[in-house]
Amino acid sequence: MHKNIIFVVLAFILANIGSLSAEADIDQVIEKIDQLYRSNTSRGEVEMEIITPHWQRTLRMDMWTYKMEKTFIRITSPAREEGFATLRIDDEMWNYLPQTDQVMKIPPSMMMGSWMGSDFTNDDIVRESSLFEDYDYQFTEVENPQPENLYIKLIPHEDAPVVWSEIIMAVGESDYLPVWEKFYGENHELARTMYFRDIETVGGKTIPTEMELIPENEEGQKTVVRYLHIEFNVDIDEDIFSLRNLQSQQ
Amino acid sequence: MLLFKIALRNVLRQKRRTILTMLTMGGGFVLCAASIGWADGAYGDIIYSFTSNQLGQIQIHSEDYLDNPTIYKTIVDYEKVGKQVDSVEGVKNWTPRIYVGALGMVNQEVSGVQVVGIDPLREDSTTNFNNMVTEGEPLPSLPGYDVLIGKGLAKVIKAELGDSLVLLSQGADGSIANAKYGIMGIVESGEMGGDRMNCYIDIRSAQQLFVLDNQCHEIVITVEDISSVNSVTSSLRSTVKSDKLDIQPWMVFAKSFYEAMRADMNGLWIQLGIIILLVAFGVLNTVLMSVLERQREFGLLKAIGTKPGMIIMQILLEMNLIAIFSVVSGSVVALGLLYWLSNYGISLSTPMTFGGVEIQQMKATINLRSFVIPLITVFATTTVVSIFPAVKAARTDPVKTMRTN
Amino acid sequence: MNQEFKDIIRTENLKKIYEDNGVPVEAVRGVDLKIKPGEFTALAGPSGSGKTTLMNLIAGLDKSSQGKVWLKGQEISKMSGSQLTDFRRDNIGFIFQAYNLIPVLTVKENIEYIMLLQGVDKQVRNERICKILNIIGLNEFENRIVTKLSGGQQQRVAIARAMVSQPAIILADEPTANLDSANSSNLLDMMHELNHETGMTFLFSTHDQLVMEKATRLIILKDGKIFDDKRK
Ligand SMILES: Nc1ncnc2c1ncn2[C@@H]1O[C@H](COP(=O)(O)OP(=O)(O)OP(=O)(O)O)[C@@H](O)[C@H]1O
Ligand SMILES: [Mg+2]
Numbered sequence: 001m002h003k004n005i006i007f008v009v010l011a012f013i014l015a016n017i018g019s020l021s022a023e024a025d026i027d028q029v030i031e032k033i034d035q036l037y038r039s040n041t042s043r044g045e046v047e048m049e050i051i052t053p054h055w056q057r058t059l060r061m062d063m064w065t066y067k068m069e070k071t072f073i074r075i076t077s078p079a080r081e082e083g084f085a086t087l088r089i090d091d092e093m094w095n096y097l098p099q100t101d102q103v104m105k106i107p108p109s110m111m112m113g114s115w116m117g118s119d120f121t122n123d124d125i126v127r128e129s130s131l132f133e134d135y136d137y138q139f140t141e142v143e144n145p146q147p148e149n150l151y152i153k154l155i156p157h158e159d160a161p162v163v164w165s166e167i168i169m170a171v172g173e174s175d176y177l178p179v180w181e182k183f184y185g186e187n188h189e190l191a192r193t194m195y196f197r198d199i200e201t202v203g204g205k206t207i208p209t210e211m212e213l214i215p216e217n218e219e220g221q222k223t224v225v226r227y228l229h230i231e232f233n234v235d236i237d238e239d240i241f242s243l244r245n246l247q248s249q250q
Numbered sequence: 251m252l253l254f255k256i257a258l259r260n261v262l263r264q265k266r267r268t269i270l271t272m273l274t275m276g277g278g279f280v281l282c283a284a285s286i287g288w289a290d291g292a293y294g295d296i297i298y299s300f301t302s303n304q305l306g307q308i309q310i311h312s313e314d315y316l317d318n319p320t321i322y323k324t325i326v327d328y329e330k331v332g333k334q335v336d337s338v339e340g341v342k343n344w345t346p347r348i349y350v351g352a353l354g355m356v357n358q359e360v361s362g363v364q365v366v367g368i369d370p371l372r373e374d375s376t377t378n379f380n381n382m383v384t385e386g387e388p389l390p391s392l393p394g395y396d397v398l399i400g401k402g403l404a405k406v407i408k409a410e411l412g413d414s415l416v417l418l419s420q421g422a423d424g425s426i427a428n429a430k431y432g433i434m435g436i437v438e439s440g441e442m443g444g445d446r447m448n449c450y451i452d453i454r455s456a457q458q459l460f461v462l463d464n465q466c467h468e469i470v471i472t473v474e475d476i477s478s479v480n481s482v483t484s485s486l487r488s489t490v491k492s493d494k495l496d497i498q499p500w501m502v503f504a505k506s507f508y509e510a511m512r513a514d515m516n517g518l519w520i521q522l523g524i525i526i527l528l529v530a531f532g533v534l535n536t537v538l539m540s541v542l543e544r545q546r547e548f549g550l551l552k553a554i555g556t557k558p559g560m561i562i563m564q565i566l567l568e569m570n571l572i573a574i575f576s577v578v579s580g581s582v583v584a585l586g587l588l589y590w591l592s593n594y595g596i597s598l599s600t601p602m603t604f605g606g607v608e609i610q611q612m613k614a615t616i617n618l619r620s621f622v623i624p625l626i627t628v629f630a631t632t633t634v635v636s637i638f639p640a641v642k643a644a645r646t647d648p649v650k651t652m653r654t655n
Numbered sequence: 656m657n658q659e660f661k662d663i664i665r666t667e668n669l670k671k672i673y674e675d676n677g678v679p680v681e682a683v684r685g686v687d688l689k690i691k692p693g694e695f696t697a698l699a700g701p702s703g704s705g706k707t708t709l710m711n712l713i714a715g716l717d718k719s720s721q722g723k724v725w726l727k728g729q730e731i732s733k734m735s736g737s738q739l740t741d742f743r744r745d746n747i748g749f750i751f752q753a754y755n756l757i758p759v760l761t762v763k764e765n766i767e768y769i770m771l772l773q774g775v776d777k778q779v780r781n782e783r784i785c786k787i788l789n790i791i792g793l794n795e796f797e798n799r800i801v802t803k804l805s806g807g808q809q810q811r812v813a814i815a816r817a818m819v820s821q822p823a824i825i826l827a828d829e830p831t832a833n834l835d836s837a838n839s840s841n842l843l844d845m846m847h848e849l850n851h852e853t854g855m856t857f858l859f860s861t862h863d864q865l866v867m868e869k870a871t872r873l874i875i876l877k878d879g880k881i882f883d884d885k886r887k
Contacts, residue, residue, distance in 0.1 A: 104360055105360060
């Protein structure tokens with residue numbers, strides 16, 4: 001009788017320890033990923049390689065960010081696109097079109113449109129969602145799991161400004177760095193997959209420096225983004241993130 | 251001849267009944283003829299305005315373009331294809347087009363637009379495009395930075411004549427396509443979806459902007475005679491020999507419109523069916539009456555050696571004689587009615603839209619089938635309905651019917 | 656088929672039984688009759704004695720329940736429907752009590768009808784019509800629609816129609832029933848004259864004493880049987 005009670009209590013405690021440790025774990029993972037590219041400011045040089053069945057091109061651009069709120073991108077090559085710039089402040093977005101010397105604000109209806117012909121949408125550039133705040137998350141299982149990865153399922157809160165119905169994320173067990181993310185659309189069909197590679201320590205942070213985005217149902221199409229150079233928490237003139245600067249041809 | 255004489259005199263003898271029957275048959279004939287002529291006229295008009303307004307009656311695309319249109323699925327060297335099109339009999343005109351989606355901006359107002367690259371001269375001679383330019387001027391014949399925009403689009407982006415329209419899109423090579431155009435005209439095609447999206451620039455400008463040298467997405471063809479669309483399509487297919495190209499008549503590329511049209515036509519056939527049913531009852535009434543009251547006559551005819559077949563023939567002849575009178579007089583009335591309807595038509599107090607085409611006035615057409623279809627149905631109905639009573643008459647037993655008292 | 660025959664009409668034990676609401680009615684009850692070519696025979700008897708029935712059986716309009724009929728030596732019950740129709744058309748002229756004529760046709764056309772069915776030449780037709788119209792005395796009414804004639808005139812047209820195709824036998828069921836006595840007598844005289852001239856065989860039923868008197872042979876029917884048969 002006595003023995004039995006002790007056994008039950010022990011089992012109960014053990015079970016709770018297991019789940020408590022798992023919950024602590026996943027919060028840490030999410031926190032880490034949320035902080036990964038987040039910094040007060042950043043300045044970098046990025047290469048975007050766009051591959052489609054019809055053409056293939058590589059864009060180079062300079063990029064500035066300020067907290068999670070502001071982003072400024074200016075294309076430096078190829079020549080035909082040189083000077084094209086994008087400014088985003090919160091969830092608003094403007095493009096500067098050098099050929100016509102015009103600033104065009106992207107209307108909300110066009111947010112899902114492609115940015116510069118890449119597989120990234122305008123929304124991807126604008127989005128400042130926090131996994132921590134916008135999603136419910138839990139560990140999950142996948143087919144053919146790799147032992148070195150953790151798998152997390154993210155389901156957005158109902159009112160979260162998110163277009164995906166679900167995201168499955170693979171994270172390295174040792175470093176909590178993302179390995180891949182699979183994005184599911186409205187009808188829970190796989191819409192696209194992003195792979196993270198080339199983990200390097202740049203500007204004081206250890207991050208994957210290459211991201212490959214592969215859309216589903218678009219054969220032969222993908223976009224690869226590489227950080228050629230990045231610094232975090234540097235001094236940036238806040239004027240960079242202004243329409244005036246957008247329009248000035250640097 | 252003798253049969254004919256007897257039949258004719260029988261018909262003339264029962265004047266009242268013949269006239270009543272003629273009213274039913276002739277009335278049915280006129281209703282049928284008017285319905286068909288009316289429907290053909292209205293449908294012809296709708297189809298004509300639907301197809302001549304931008305769509306054309308036949309279109310050529312790169313294979314698979316219609317199912318999944320993208321900037322890359324082009325007709326290469328379209329001028330050459332156009333020459334082949336011109337050589338086909340029945341083709342009236344053709345015009346090439348480029349379609350690319352873009353962002354359009356006027357005075358900071360931005361909207362998604364459909365850029366349509368057109369050949370101003372060809373477009374106008376093929377689809378009377380310039381008539382749809384309700385404000386401002388049509389595109390000049392030489393390419394430049396001019397644009398026409400749909401009326402709905404003008405409203406959406408609050409554009410006025412003389413404003414600049416900035417287009418942002420992507421060329422076929424992936425490069426940024428960005429240019430600024432002066433709005434010189436507003437287009438009202440009557441097709442509201444299109445007017446809310448479309449802006450028209452010279453096809454040569456479009457080719458440059460989108461890096462589509464010598465290419466287009468669509469060739470729109472109009473034909474001399476709208477009823478010959480299918481035959482012209484097949485000769486186009488054999489003339490323009492390219493398995494990379496898809497040549498379709500409007501019934502295919504405007505499938506939902508075509509099906510709506512056909513569904514509407516089915517309504518017409520049901521209407522005709524009801525008319526025929528009424529005619530059939532009228533005929534049945536007449537033939538039964540005339541057979542029943544003439545039993546003695548048929549008994550006599552049989553007694554003195556007339557074969558049953560002749561009696562059947564006689565009754566069918568009688569009813570069809572009435573049918574002939576009805577059709578002849580009905581044709582005169584129907585012709586007059588259709589003539590009036592085709593010249594003056596009926597104005598609709600509230601315009602009807604069908605497949606995006608606005609119809610203000612409905613007019614009938616005078617064509618052969620408006621007369622031939624009712625004619626065949628009147629004779630067929632008459633014969634079918636009369637045959638049973640006629641056979642019954644032919645079976646008359648002279649002994650029973652001739653028995654006096 | 657043109658075998659020798661002695662009697663142009665011959666019946667043997669001819670019977671006709673009708674069903675009247677399930678009750679059998681024996682209209683003709685075993686008639687043996689022989690009529691020679693050229694005879695001018697009246698068939699008399701009370702109403703319901705079976706005169707009409709007998710004549711219909713002889714004409715092949717009705718089917719006998721028992722017994723046989725020979726016309727011109729041919730047994731008509733052995734003929735097919737279509738053969739019988741043709742046989743009637745070519746060999747029997749009918750005169751009924753009423754409704755003898757096609758109402759929409761003229762006198763001439765009514766008379767012409769059977770000849771048209773037979774395919775007689777137009778010239779022959781016209782000759783015969785002309786001649787018969789003379790006999791019946793209706794030349795001037797040649798092109799009148801028959802419904803516009805008096806009853807007597809109509810019956811005369813019926814005789815002309817029956818005779819113009821020159822059948823061997825004329826069957827007349829109460830041809831004078833709807834006529835007054837003057838007209839009856841007139842019609843009978845005409846028939847008799849034609850019988851004399853052409854040698855056609857006449858068999859007519861009648862109630863009329865006057866008509867019976869003009870016959871050369873008088874057969875009395877009673878309850879479906881021959882009650883009396885006299886030659887004058
Ligand atoms: N179709 C029939 N069904 C039943 N009974 C019939 C039919 N036809 C005739 N009969 C009967 O057969 C009998 C003979 O009739 P039929 O008409 O031959 O007489 P009839 O001598 O011609 O008389 P009438 O002088 O009145 O013309 C009558 O009793 C009649 O009621
Ligand atoms: Mg009788």
